[in-house]
Structures are given as C-alpha cells and as structure tokens.
Amino acid sequence: MTDPVLWFVVPEGVDDPARVSGGNVFDLRVADGLRGLGWDVRLVESGADASSPAALATVPSDGLALVDGLVAIRAPEAIERARGRVRLALLVHMVAGAFADADVEALAAERRALACADLVLATSAWARDELVARGLVAPERVAVAPPGTDDAPLAEGTASRASLLCVGAVAPHKGQDVLVDALAALGPGWTCTIAGSVAVDPAFARRVADRAADLGVSDRIRWAGAVGRRELDALYDRADVLVAPSRTESFGMAVADALRRGIPVIATRVGGIPEAVDPGRAAILVSPGRPAALREALRRWMTEPGLRDALTAEARREGPHRADWSDTAVRVDRALRGLR
Known part of the structure; x- marks a missing residue:
C-alpha cells in the first residue's frame, strides 16, 4: 500500500531562520511527524501572490490539502476555487477576531476561507471555542491539535535567579x-x-x-x-x-x-x-x-x-x-x- 499523500500549503520561507515564528515551527514539526506516521507530505510554499491559484493548483482533483491559516486568510479566493475540487483542511493558529486591531477585510477573509473547509484544525481548545462562538465553524468540523515541545535538557539558569x-x-x-x-x-x-x-x-x-x-x-x-x-x-x-x-x-x-x-x-x-x-x-x-x-x-x-x-x-x-x-x-x- 502506498503512503497517503498530503499537500501542505505553508507560508513562503517557512524554514527561513530569519522568519522564525510559532506558526512556522508548528507546520514543520507536524510535517515531520506526519511523515513518521506514514504520510507522503509535500510542502507547497505560497508567497505574496497567494491570491492566485498557483499554490492550490498543484493539488490534484480529490487530493487532500492542509492549508496554513495565514495563507488561507490572505487568499480566500484561492480557497473558494479549491472548494469541492480537493478535500480541504485549514490549520488555524489564531482567530483574527481575537486581535483588538483586526480589520474588516481580515475578518471577512477568515470567514470566507473557513466556510470552505471540510475540516478545521485548531491549535488550542480556546481557539476552537472562539471559532464556534463566533459562528465561523460548526463544532463537528473542528479538531484540536495543540503544539508539542521539542526534547530538550533542563535549563541551567543562573546563580542570580533573576x-x-x-x-x-x-x-x-x-x-x-x-x-x-x-x-x-x-x-x-x-x-x-x-x-x-x-x-x-x-x-x-x-x-x-x-x-x-x-x-x-x-x-x-x-x-x-x-x-x-x-x-x-x-x-x-x-x-x-x-x-x-x-x-x-x-x-x-x-x-x-x-x-x-x-x-x-x-x-x-x-x-x-x-x-x-x-x-x-x-x-x-x-x-x-x-x-x-x-x-x-x-x-x-x-x-x-x-x-x-x-x-x-x-x-x-x-x-x-x-x-x-x-x-x-x-x-x-x-x-x-x-x-x-
């Protein structure tokens, strides 16, 4: 049996040391973990032109795509075009409406993208509850996958404790x-x-x-x-x-x-x-x-x-x-x- 294929659409420069972010770390660690569980994970980077169909167009019809929420919120048109053609999961690192300075366009783009998803993966129970409470996703379409941690030795700290x-x-x-x-x-x-x-x-x-x-x-x-x-x-x-x-x-x-x-x-x-x-x-x-x-x-x-x-x-x-x-x-x- 061949490994199941997952097209994972991530932000451009996801592995760039100069662009380290929690979302990028999450994407890379999950991709590695899924490979260990038998998936053929194919990272597809989507840059500033994410509103074009380029990133999701690489996913064949009826393929399974996992799209980072940062990409999705910048490219609701591309997400809408992919709806129905591919099986679509969105990975939500943060709920746009939770930011005090969230603009109207970002809120609308988030709502459009989430409406197209067959599955939403939230990175905390809090994020799941926010999505549901704001009417963005039905509860049965949300799964929670909190971030893990890397294996690391206990810290030495300092003598000052300050x-x-x-x-x-x-x-x-x-x-x-x-x-x-x-x-x-x-x-x-x-x-x-x-x-x-x-x-x-x-x-x-x-x-x-x-x-x-x-x-x-x-x-x-x-x-x-x-x-x-x-x-x-x-x-x-x-x-x-x-x-x-x-x-x-x-x-x-x-x-x-x-x-x-x-x-x-x-x-x-x-x-x-x-x-x-x-x-x-x-x-x-x-x-x-x-x-x-x-x-x-x-x-x-x-x-x-x-x-x-x-x-x-x-x-x-x-x-x-x-x-x-x-x-x-x-x-x-x-x-x-x-x-x-």
Whole structure:
C-alpha cells in the first residue's frame, strides 16, 4: 500500500531562520511527524501572490490539502476555487477576531476561507471555542491539535535567579510594552532578554525601546531580535523564568517550551495560555494589559526565595513529561484520516 499523500500549503520561507515564528515551527514539526506516521507530505510554499491559484493548483482533483491559516486568510479566493475540487483542511493558529486591531477585510477573509473547509484544525481548545462562538465553524468540523515541545535538557539558569526571558515577535498582541512598564517599577537586580523579530510592527518596537530608555531600564534589557534554534536554546538555558505578557495568545508555544526545560513561567491568563501551563503548578498567571499585576508577580519572584524554589522544582519535575510534537502529529493524523 502506498503512503497517503498530503499537500501542505505553508507560508513562503517557512524554514527561513530569519522568519522564525510559532506558526512556522508548528507546520514543520507536524510535517515531520506526519511523515513518521506514514504520510507522503509535500510542502507547497505560497508567497505574496497567494491570491492566485498557483499554490492550490498543484493539488490534484480529490487530493487532500492542509492549508496554513495565514495563507488561507490572505487568499480566500484561492480557497473558494479549491472548494469541492480537493478535500480541504485549514490549520488555524489564531482567530483574527481575537486581535483588538483586526480589520474588516481580515475578518471577512477568515470567514470566507473557513466556510470552505471540510475540516478545521485548531491549535488550542480556546481557539476552537472562539471559532464556534463566533459562528465561523460548526463544532463537528473542528479538531484540536495543540503544539508539542521539542526534547530538550533542563535549563541551567543562573546563580542570580533573576535572568528573565520573553520570547515572541515584538508586537502589540505580545505585550512587550506592558513588560517594560512592569520592569521599570521592579527595582534593581534583574536582567531581561527579549527575543523576537522587530520587523512585524517596527513602529511598535521603536516605541517600546524608546519607552525603556525613558524609564531608565535599557541597560538591563537585551533585544536579541529574531533568533535561530541554536541561539534560542542557549537563551532558554540561561533563563530563570519566562515572562509572557501577551494580550492575545492562541496557545503559547514559548510557555510550553520553557516548561519543557524546567523553567517556570509568569504569564497572562489569556487565550490558550492556561492550556499551555496546565496543570499550572509551575506558573503565575495574571490579568493581561496590566503592568501593575505583572510587576507584582515579578516582585514576588525577585523577593520570595521560597516561591522561586517551589515553582522551579515543579517546573523541573513536570518538564520531561510534557507533551511533545509526536502527540500533536497523532492528533492531526487522526483528524486528516477522517477526510480520506
């Protein structure tokens, strides 16, 4: 018997180290996992001209296509043309309407693309519930496949226990502005590395950097920019706690990655982050968009050795047992085989 074929339509540059994103990592890990489960996965990159039929035209009639949601929302016309000709699954990393600044065109494109899907794969139970609550997808057409984590050694950390790490594109929904305001009132002793592309929203990135300078904390913040896998691993290894101040988050892959390495987490209670920290004994969750709440959690980390020790011990105990990418691939495999 030949392996089942899956055409996986992904963003252009999905494996480009300069374009590292949670969505790209998810796509590549799932593709690898599905190959291990017997699929013939054929990656099809779709660039800025995604509204043309080029990407999906490579899929033969009655073929099975899995389309990354970023491609789908940019190319609703191509998705509509493929409807009925191919068996169509859409992979939703984030719900457009969850962003405070979502524009009308993006919302309409998302609705059009989702209406064409035979199957929708959501990356968290939160995302599934959002899609259903917003009337975008019927519950029976949605399956959940949360991100996994890579196998990694437990982090070494630092003697100071005050090395903070924030991972994610520097953009409003990631909340680095909230983090800077919280750090400014925290007092001395800490250092913070912010790792993530500043090209997503350059104006926002400049405002955050300027704010840090105005508040006198620039000398304790390192802006690492977009980093490759090896450098990110090194940053995790030197981190004592991960801080995720997001305003919107479908799951929180950096949260899960940190916990896998035995690094405790201080994060916002938003979107899928509570799923990522589950069972939550190695994390402190606070309300989003509130520097004072984040500052208080960070203050406790800095000034309460017993709390630090308890959270770190729990993170190190849980880390090796957290879900990996093979679990994600199994969920995707099970859902896709229902379309064959």
